[in-house]
Amino acid sequence: MEGLLAAELSALGAQQARKTVAGVYFEGALVTGYRACLWSRLANRILLPLTRFPGQDADALYQGLLQVDWGAIMRPEQTFSIDFSGESTAIRNTQFGAQRSKDAIVDWFQQRSGRRPSVERRDPDLRFNVRLSRQGIMLALDMAGGSLHQRGYRLQAGAAPLKENLAAAILLRADWPGMAARGGALIDPMCGAGTLLLEGAMMAADIAPGLQRRHYGFERWQGHNAAQWQALVSDARGRAERGLRATLPEIRGYDADPQVVRRAQENIARAGLETVVRVSxxxxxxxxxxxxxxxxxxxxxxxxxxxxxxxxxxxxxxLYRQLGETMLREFAGWQAAVFTADSELGRATGLRSHKQYKLWNGALASAVLLFDLDNNRLSEQHPGPAAATATAAEPASEPRLSPGAEMFGNRLRKNRRRLASWIKREGIDCYRVYDADMPEYAVAVDIYAGQVHVAEYQAPREVDPEAAAQRLAEVRAALPQALAVAPDAVVYKTRQRQRGDQQYRKQADSGEMLTVQEGQARLLVNLRDYLDTGLFLDHRPLRLRLAREAKGKDFLNLFCYTGSATVHAALGGARSTTSVDLSNTYLGWLRKNLAHNGLDESRNRVLRADCMEWLGNCEQQFDLVLLDPPSFSNSKKLNDSFDVQRDHAALLNAAMAVLRPGGVLYFSNNRRGFRLDPSVQETWECVDISRETLDPDFQRNPRVHSCWRCTARA
Structure with missing residues (x-):
């Protein structure tokens, strides 16, 4: 920020402004220092040098400060503090340096008046800076008496707050003052405490950043010129009043966390900018x-x-990719500035930044990335390793198929034709095109945004392994031709009963995530690394139903898996969502799904817990609940095994206990031959909606899952 600060100080009347490491030296009359304290948007501190003297050890420090005329600086009844920096072979501890400096000041007053000033670290009358370097020792008065980034309008901030002077630097690098002068608007889609918006508003309205500070250190300094200072303050107040009466640009902010938005509104009110800055x-x-x-x-x-x-x-x-897509879609023709400490995340926006400025956010090396949204486009590369793209197979290379492979291919084509009008009408991106329609070809074939996932059902023991292998070979031969995809765009897996943590274990390590669209939701699937893809296609109608019913409700997703239902509920307008699962793998996947849809975790809680145990301790109530447990689990994370047929009554009763009056719970599972316990039906109103929750691609096999709509009896 040194270059920006040097230019700012020169504009305020500073002479001989020259940059140094983390600072700027300048010369000028006392009024220039006053003006810098009042008007600098970038400086942390303005230090007024009082004296310099040679020395490297404690005695030289003490004796040098003892020669200062402290009576011309402060009164003995005042309090002070020392900020000491630097070290030498004799002074290796800043606390020791501060102590010896304090001793000199106290002894000076004690020797001359018998009275001694007190040290006050939190809110002293005067704050002094003592700096030890190879050139000697410098004593300076901290003119503001504390960091100038504290404007006075922000009492509370959200997590990881942005300092006000850093926010000002970001806006200056993005040329906000010039844009505001031309009538441009300012929008922050993740505004937090509103710091960028407030700094932008003060620039546009010509409000001095230091106008609301309660006091300055120099006001208690013996050399203070009160009349000169008051003249500067009066002029700044007049400029602020005129600025607020002028036509100001549109300045708006948004955040997903309602508590943070309330803090931002409080900050805006303290700054007196309610009519200029609006957040929601x-x-x-x-x-x-x-x-x-x-x-x-x-x-x-x-x-x-x-x-x-x-x-x-x-x-x-x-989240960054969603930001990039939103910026380009909604704000074409605008300029954008993204501040981040992670260059990889900056690239994840998918947009090309035409300029980057390095800045430090505390100890974090960061950068302001500038984007011209009038001449930009999204890169094809998505976050994470790129998934392969399905491509049409070359007709000339199609091998001659065996009769069995030809028969299988014909069934695929027939099914796809049957589903075509439904797929087009409903905008379906993922669907099942074949599910063991012919028993001898016992595979499930699913389409995910043009890519193909094939799950081979484990053959019974009585089936000849060689015959099963031959049939799978025929599937492999026929499928690329029938679906017009390249052979390497088809993923093959074998389904078998999973025990313990096997269902969570990776089968590969590609890291390839493919984005698919389902209703309003953009969901991430992984076709290669796990047995399941991260999206159960048969539950599509139920997820879309939840999206329609979630508005204004508190939604609970038990055994949430990768959270696709949570994303639907959140996008459908749920007041809050809570997702519970025991797998860190799936909860991490859920977090990616939330971020991919621009959803914040402040209203979408993600909890790692055993659902049954969590329900026993839950004190919150919900309006809408999804209970979709596994058919069976004996994970090492559980104290006991879980069998949905055996254990569902206790689980369902526990889940219904957290349902608000008038609420709805959807209970679903994929256990073949499942029967709902009669005691559950006697206690609760349970309506079987299984057939209502099957789309055309699963209606041939209505036993794929069972689903009930459960409510309290009237």
């Missing part, structure tokens, strides 16, 4: 350019989480 609760997934008046150009600026302090990096890549 809205996740990134709902961000759109305001339409109440024409906003042809402006600046979209934000400081998204970047892993060092907030969020999980793997999930954040999808």
């Amino acid at each position: 609760c809205k996740p990134l997934s709902e961000l759109k350019k305001p339409t109440h008046k024409p906003l042809p150009h402006g600046l979209l600026v934000c400081n998204p989480p970047y892993g060092e302090r907030l969020g999980d990096k793997a999930s954040l890549q999808y």
